[in-house]
Amino acid sequence: MNPLDYKSKDYLPLNYYPWPNLMNPHVEQMGKDMDAWIDNDYTFLTELQKIRYKKMRLHACTACMWPHLTYxxxxxxxxxxxxxVVLDDQVEDSLPEEVEYLRTRCTAILRGDQPTSEENALYQHMALIRDEFKAFMPEVWVERFIESFYITIRYGIELEHPYKTANRPPSLALFQVLREYSVLMFPYLTFGEIESGLILPPHILEHPVVKRMITLLVRIIAWQNDIHSLPKELAKGTEIFNLIFVLQQENQLSLQEASAEALRIHNKDLEELLALQNEYREFGEYQEHVDQFIYYSGIGIQGVNTFYLQETERYRHGGAGFAWPEAANEK
Incomplete structure (x- = not known):
């Protein structure tokens, strides 16, 4: 297969998943808000990066994934x-100690520290996010969100670095463990509880069936991302953290064969998730909480697939829609 002939919709078409495909009614205002943040707050980005982030329409990803949120x-x-997204994109070439500082500082701000006037929007917006969530969500949920943010940076972005530096992918077995964190989805999964209003208590989150279902949710989104982002990553030439690339290298597969195998792995995880939800119904008074968590997470999976296919230029062939790290105009 010629890389230019690769189309992710051939593998994951619109409405692929067994959940509703919806759009938040506040999507237009959400877009205006995000464009204003990019223009007025994210001053460390170059003008080209700002243009590209606007064209990515990341607000539509929010709107597709969580259609029931109030404004x-x-x-x-x-x-x-x-x-x-900006954090993940712009630390691509950062040193490990720089990423560690960013993770530590952002986590401290989420836990109550105030950013200084010299700190850029990555830190300023963390304080706003913290205060806005605390205005309508309980402390137990806020703490879970913070912990999810921390672990995805610590065990996702940071653990990728040695492999990226060596330009050598891990084995398929190890990659599947690391990708669960590097796809950065754990914090986003907590947003479904905002929609449902049903907060999973600790003893339910610790249940092995729920833990496995959360792992599967994250893995499905990781494989989905790897399939849809492949055109952008083929252009870079040095990307190694993609399931299709790992399958190609480990099993000596063609691009077409590796893509088909990636879809098979994706579908196997999806089937397991649905099977677990259907079979295990032993959560008693918290059964509705678990069902709603999976339902709203499923809408998120369907929604981000729609975003990839219909709403964004982020993953265009040749990487033309991606905001690659550049020398910034302003720190």
Whole structure:
């Protein structure tokens, strides 16, 4: 297969998943908000990066994934979508100690520290996100969100670095463990509890069936991302953290064969998730909580697939829609 002939919709078409495909009614205002943040707050980005982030329409990802949020609820979720994507993109070439500092400082701000006037929007918006979530979510949920943010940076972005430096992918077995964190989805999964209003208590979150279902949710989104982002990553030439690339190298597969195998792995995880949800019904008074968590997470999976296919230029062939790290105009 010629890389230019690769189309992710051939593997994951619109409405692929067994959940509703919806759009938040506040999507237009959410777009205006995000464009204003990019223009007025994210001053460390270059002008080209600002243009490209606007064309990515990341607010539509928020709107597709969480269509039932009120506007008040959507604001911090939308703000975090931009903050987290920019953070991940722009640390691509950062040293490990720089990423560690960013993780430590952002976590401290989420836990109550105030950013200084010299700190850029990645830190300023963390304080706003914290305060906006605390206005309508209980402390137990806020702490879970913070912990999810911490572990995805610590065990996702930071653990990728040695492999990226060596330009050598891990084995398929190890990659599947690391990718669960590097896809950065754990914090986003907590947003479904905002929609449902049903907060999973600790003893339910610790249940092995729930833990496995959360792992599967994250893995499904990771494989989905790897399939849809492949055109952008083929252009870079040095990307190694993609399931299709790992399968190609480990099993000596063609691009077409590796893509088909990636879809098979994706579908196997999806089937397991649905099977676990259907078979295990032993959560008693918290059964509705678990069902709603999976339902709203499923809408998120369907929604981000729609975003990839219909709403964004982020993953265009040749990497033309991606905001690659550049020398910034302003720190």
């Amino acid at each position: 008040e609820q959507a604001v911090p979720c939308n703000r975090f979508m931009l903050q987290y």
